[in-house]
Amino acid sequence: MSHFSKTQYDSFSTSYDSINDIPIGRIMVPNVERLVKPYIKNARVLELACGTGFHTQHLLDWGAASLVGVDVSQAMLEGAEAELRKQPAHEGKYRLMVQDCSAPFTVTDDNGDSLEGKFDLVFAAWLLNYAPDLATMTEMFKNISKHLKSAGRFITILPHPEVDPMICVDNVNAQHRQGYGYRIEVRERLPEEGYLVHLYFDTVDPVVDFGNYYLPMTVHERAARDGGMKGKLTWEEAKVPEDHDKLNSYMKEPIEKGYLDEWSKYPDFGILVVEKE
Structure with a gap:
C-alpha cells in the first residue's frame, strides 16, 4: 500500500525541473547517454515515469524513431508537452499518456492496436523507488517485460543500490552536509x-520535497526476474566525464573543476540494465 498520493507531483510540477537543473541532476544525462547510445538509433522507446520530459527530449535527440511517455501525473505530462512543443524536430515522434506504472496496462497505437512486444527499449528515471514492496515492483517489471521485444532491454536510474538501503541514506545525507542536492x-x-523516506531538495528555490521507497538491491533483482526479465542483469556505476569541458556541456551553468569530486565517491544514483531474454 502506498504511503503517499501517487499524484503528489501535481502540486509542484512547475518547480520540479529545478531538481534536474542542479549539477547532480544534470550528471544523469551523460550516464544515460553512455548506456542507451548503442541501442537508441531508430528505436521504438517506451519511457515510464517520464515526468516533465527532461529525459524524453534527450532520448529523441539521440535518435529514437518514436517514443511513448507514461506518467501518473497529468500535470507533469502537461509540462512535458509544453517543452516538447519547443522542438519542431520531435513533432509526430512522441505520444504521452497518463498511467500508473504499478498497475497492469497496455500501450496501443493510434488505431487502438496493442504495442505489447513492440518496443526496443524501455527507459525510466526514478520509477522503481515508488514501489513499496516486492509485489508492486514485480508488477512494474511485468509492464516493462510485456512491452519489450525479445531482444529488448530496460535501463533505469534509481537510488544508489545497496543490500542495506540505509547505507545510501547515510551517504546522501553526508553529501548534503557538504552542499550537494x-x-x-x-x-x-x-x-x-527497506524504508519509507522523504526527500528534501532545499538547495533549490522553492524547496521541493516528496516521498519515496528505498528497497534493497536484492528486491530489485528478484522483481526483475519475477516480472519476466530473464536476460543479463547489470548494475552500472554513475561516472563523471573526465573532460571538464564535456562535463560542463551537460550542465545548465558551468561548474568548477573538482565540484563533483566528493559526490563521485558515492553517487546518489545507480543504473540498472536488464535484458528481456
Whole structure:
C-alpha cells in the first residue's frame, strides 16, 4: 500500500525541473547517454515515469524513431508537452499518456492496436523507488517485460543500490552536509528491509520535497526476474566525464573543476540494465 498520493507531483510540477537543473541532476544525462547510445538509433522507446520530459527530449535527440511517455501525473505530462512543443524536430515522434506504472496496462497505437512486444527499449528515471514492496515492483517489471521485444532491454536510474538501503541514506545525507542536492528523512522501516523516506531538495528555490521507497538491491533483482526479465542483469556505476569541458556541456551553468569530486565517491544514483531474454 502506498504511503503517499501517487499524484503528489501535481502540486509542484512547475518547480520540479529545478531538481534536474542542479549539477547532480544534470550528471544523469551523460550516464544515460553512455548506456542507451548503442541501442537508441531508430528505436521504438517506451519511457515510464517520464515526468516533465527532461529525459524524453534527450532520448529523441539521440535518435529514437518514436517514443511513448507514461506518467501518473497529468500535470507533469502537461509540462512535458509544453517543452516538447519547443522542438519542431520531435513533432509526430512522441505520444504521452497518463498511467500508473504499478498497475497492469497496455500501450496501443493510434488505431487502438496493442504495442505489447513492440518496443526496443524501455527507459525510466526514478520509477522503481515508488514501489513499496516486492509485489508492486514485480508488477512494474511485468509492464516493462510485456512491452519489450525479445531482444529488448530496460535501463533505469534509481537510488544508489545497496543490500542495506540505509547505507545510501547515510551517504546522501553526508553529501548534503557538504552542499550537494538533497537530504533524506527516514519515515518508516518496511517489512522487506527497506524504508519509507522523504526527500528534501532545499538547495533549490522553492524547496521541493516528496516521498519515496528505498528497497534493497536484492528486491530489485528478484522483481526483475519475477516480472519476466530473464536476460543479463547489470548494475552500472554513475561516472563523471573526465573532460571538464564535456562535463560542463551537460550542465545548465558551468561548474568548477573538482565540484563533483566528493559526490563521485558515492553517487546518489545507480543504473540498472536488464535484458528481456
